[in-house]
Amino acid sequence: MNLANPFKRLLLRTGALIAVSLATASCSWLQSLDQDPTLDWPADRLYTEARTALDDSNWTQAKDYYQKLEARYPFGQYAQQAQIELIYATWKDGDAPGAVQAADRFLRTYPNHQNSDYVMYLKALATLNENDSWFAMLSAEDLAERDANASREAFDIFKELVLRYPNSRFAPEARRRMHELVLAQAEHELKTAEYYYVRHAYVAAIDRAQRVVREFQNTPMRDDALELIAKCYDELQLSELADDTRRIIELNKDGARAQPAR
Structure with missing residues (x-):
């Protein structure tokens, strides 16, 4: 029995189907190009339409127009x-990593641009991966639940903004957010210390609480961290160290009472 001819016919039939599929795909692609209403738009119309979409909070549409404008002009x-x-539209559309990457690319390309401070501000917000209005409603305790690495990175970006552009209109807001992030990081470290304490990991708890005292001594969490350290010393039966720590707490309170009222 000769199998060559049936096999050959199968190959020919398969090839024909593939050719038809490719032709259909090509036609669909060309048709989609023909259906793009922006194909003949000049730069000013693309920008105007993108800006209108941005003002209407249509972030996805705005991104599409801006990307076409960037590619064509x-x-x-x-x-x-x-x-x-x-960058702004990408952040508001929920693509925080994309916004950070776009901000980095812009700052590398235009390091002395007159709006670099604004781009840095957007980068910091996108690094926190939160929108501006939602961030404003957070307390330090809420922020403490966020990614600690993201908080530190955002703090560094805000700090760079303030140092490089002290007279920027975004500098006061950057300073406020830096303060909130410091409180958040202190709260994060204190909660970590408490986590270790309740699990009887007293040495680890002391280590994290000491970090609060050392790095965040101007926050309200400092004395809470000292009290936690004293409790850990009690559990470890190191009464002398516990007493010394509580004396430091009292000295801090006396110093606070001695501060003149503002």
């Missing part, structure tokens, strides 16, 4: 402003 008069607004 990379050296036009709207290019740099479009990149900045694309």
